[in-house]
Structure formats: C-alpha cells, structure tokens
Amino acid sequence: MQQSMTEFKNMTEQAVPKMSARDIHVRYGDNHAVKGISLDLHLNEITSLIGPSGCGKSTFLRCLNRMNDSVAGCKVTGQILLDNKNIYDQNIDVVQLRARVGMVFQKPNPFPKSIYDNVAYGPRIHGLAHNRTDLDEIVETSLERAGLWQEVKDRMDSPGTALSGGQQQRLCIARAIAVNPEVILMDEPCSALDPIATAKVETLMDELKSEYAIVIVTHSMQQAARISQKTAFFHLGELVEQGDTTQIFTAPRNEKTRDYITGRFG
Ligand SMILES: Nc1ncnc2c1ncn2[C@@H]1O[C@H](COP(=O)(O)OP(=O)(O)O)[C@@H](O)[C@H]1O
Ligand SMILES: [Mg+2]
Numbered sequence: 001m002q003q004s005m006t007e008f009k010n011m012t013e014q015a016v017p018k019m020s021a022r023d024i025h026v027r028y029g030d031n032h033a034v035k036g037i038s039l040d041l042h043l044n045e046i047t048s049l050i051g052p053s054g055c056g057k058s059t060f061l062r063c064l065n066r067m068n069d070s071v072a073g074c075k076v077t078g079q080i081l082l083d084n085k086n087i088y089d090q091n092i093d094v095v096q097l098r099a100r101v102g103m104v105f106q107k108p109n110p111f112p113k114s115i116y117d118n119v120a121y122g123p124r125i126h127g128l129a130h131n132r133t134d135l136d137e138i139v140e141t142s143l144e145r146a147g148l149w150q151e152v153k154d155r156m157d158s159p160g161t162a163l164s165g166g167q168q169q170r171l172c173i174a175r176a177i178a179v180n181p182e183v184i185l186m187d188e189p190c191s192a193l194d195p196i197a198t199a200k201v202e203t204l205m206d207e208l209k210s211e212y213a214i215v216i217v218t219h220s221m222q223q224a225a226r227i228s229q230k231t232a233f234f235h236l237g238e239l240v241e242q243g244d245t246t247q248i249f250t251a252p253r254n255e256k257t258r259d260y261i262t263g264r265f266g
Helices: 002-015 059-061 094-100 115-125 130-143 165-177 195-208 220-229 247-251 255-262
Strands: 021-027 031-040 046-050 073-081 101-104 184-186 213-217 230-235 240-244
Touching: 031 059, 031 101, 031 115, 031 240, 046 059, 046 165, 046 220, 073 165, 073 195, 094 101, 094 115, 101 220, 101 240, 115 165, 115 213, 165 184, 195 213, 213 220, 213 247, 230 247, 230 255, 240 255, 247 255
Parallel strands: 046 213, 046 230, 101 184, 184 213
Antiparallel strands: 021 031, 021 073, 230 240
C-alpha cells in the first residue's frame, strides 16, 4: 500500500508540470525577441534549450525567474505558472521566487567572499538556519550535493574566487541549491569550462535532476543529447519544435530542426 501510494504520487507529480510558460512574448523596445513561447517543465527532468545565437534562449530562460524585470526597456507578456501560480502576479515576492527558481550563469560568478559565505549567503537572507550549527550543516550538505565538499572542506575561509573555473561553477551550483530551490536554470553553464570540469558539471546535473526541474541553455548539441530528457529548439524567437531529446535528435519533425541538428546552419 505504502509503495503504491508513493508510485501514485510520483506519477501525479510527473504529469503535473512544475512550471508552465504560456504564450510568452518578450520585447526589447522594438526588438521582438521571444514570440509566443509555451513550454512545460517537469521535476526530475533536464530540458535543453538549443538554437542559433540570438534566437531568444537566454531571454526566455530569464523570464522563468523574472531576471528580465531589471532590464531597461524589456517587456514580457504571457503567463508563467509555478505550481499553478502565475509568477508575474503583482503579489509575488521576487526574492522568494528566485530562491525557488535558482540560476547559474555562463561565467562562474562567486561573490568576493569566502567559500563558506558564498554558500551561506542565501540561507542567511532567507532565514533558513536557526543557529551556526544549522548553517554549517546547510553549507556542508550543499557543497556535498554540488560535488565540491571533498575539495574545499579544509579551506572554507579561502575566497571563492581563488578556486578553479570548474570549482567556481560548482560553488555557484552549491549556492543555488543552498536555498532549496525547485527549479534550476542554467545558461550555458559549461561554456567557460574545460572538458574535465564540463564532465563533472554534467554528472552533477544528472544527479541533481532527481530533486529538481532543470533547464539548460546550451550551444552544444552533444551536451543536450547527453544530458537532457527534453529538448526545445528555438529559431528567430520562436519555439520551432519540442519533445523527447531522442526524438528531436533522431527524428525531428520540422525541417528547420533537421537542418540545425545536421549542422546546416547555426
Ligand atoms: N539585455 C538586452 N537588451 C536588449 N536586447 C537584448 C538583451 N538581451 C538580449 N537581447 C536581444 O534579444 C535577442 C535574443 O537574444 P538572447 O536571448 O541573448 O539569445 P540567445 O541566448 O539565444 O543567444 C537578440 O536580438 C538580442 O540582441
Ligand atoms: Mg544566450
């Protein structure tokens, strides 16, 4: 009975999207950068956004935690639901939203603080720890989950910026997961990393998907094929085709998708 309840819960969670974008348009002044995109994101899945440079992938990704709010001249219309609530509603606390929908950027951007403080920062401002022991535990667990603990546990007071690029990116992932997000957005998180660091981050993403919904923008089709369950192909601001990654890469339905994945443009 216990087992079947869990299975039922998992099935239900699978079926209900964690996030749903509905008819999203983004304009920067006259530049209509994102044109009517609808996309569902599920827990336990990695969704890749692929497509030629300038097609609106980053712009769309930033809509998912309202990072475009602070971009001058940027106007977003449409609906984005997180657990069925529109994140663009007036009463939404954006700081809270960004804890639930965390972000990792292309260039690792640790704060100019110690390794410890980089990870402790979010839990501190969100009041997630009652005392230092709690906070220590959150920091350790987050670094563990980001696959970095063993490498840094003896130098928690050194600056985050002194780590290697790949370690810095894992530190940024630890910082994002320290506030218990539900969704993690990653904008080309490996493009500044060497192949070994890239492989580590990919392995980590694969592990993290057991707890989160993950969206990754990548210009590497090999990476999308390796790590994601769902793929969405963007072109000139439109979402041309989305589906299971295997289908997109082996049997694309749209001619533009086929041209892109066979390297005919982009
Ligand atoms: N901060 C910004 N201000 C003005 N225009 C922008 C900004 N960011 C992106 N754009 C424009 O929006 C379009 C989509 O860009 P972007 O989302 O960065 O594409 P991608 O991530 O697919 O390369 C481009 O025409 C780009 O010039
Ligand atoms: Mg981009």
